[in-house]
Amino acid sequence: MTIQRLMDAFELLTDWQERYDYISELGAKLPPMPEAEKTDETRVHGCISKVWITGRASGDPIVMEYRADGEGPIIRGLVALLVMLFQGRTREEVLDLDAEGVIEKLGLDENLSPNRHIGMYAMVEKIKGIARAAGP
Numbered sequence: 001m002t003i004q005r006l007m008d009a010f011e012l013l014t015d016w017q018e019r020y021d022y023i024s025e026l027g028a029k030l031p032p033m034p035e036a037e038k039t040d041e042t043r044v045h046g047c048i049s050k051v052w053i054t055g056r057a058s059g060d061p062i063v064m065e066y067r068a069d070g071e072g073p074i075i076r077g078l079v080a081l082l083v084m085l086f087q088g089r090t091r092e093e094v095l096d097l098d099a100e101g102v103i104e105k106l107g108l109d110e111n112l113s114p115n116r117h118i119g120m121y122a123m124v125e126k127i128k129g130i131a132r133a134a135g136p
Helices: 003-012 016-029 073-086 091-096 099-105 114-133
Strands: 051-058 063-070
Touching (some): 003 016, 003 073, 016 073, 051 073, 051 114, 063 073, 063 114, 073 099, 091 114, 099 114
Antiparallel strands (some): 051 063
16 A cells, blocks of 8 residues: 555544544555464564564565554554555665655544554564665
């Protein structure tokens, strides 16, 4: 999903309860992550809830592919939202994407609890760290 499409979807929703429902729906659509991949190495440290993210560079042209999971509908939805932002982008695009700016434009920075807010940035750093490790 493009950043603009995501922002358009958020604008159509009139209040934060609808937006939380939408985020939960995104989480419900997140493909399952194999239990074997839910390790301490793939866990996002900095999140109070358990969140796991894996990724690799593949394809031609080479793009990043991510798999992720999280506990609870909102957390799983936030993970899904971030995976959607970064999925299928080149390593350079992943590293250059201003995820913090997108989080602010969506209003998530103001409408998430402080713990979830910190967790979102930890997830972004994990995703970018995977891209860094996949590079030359």
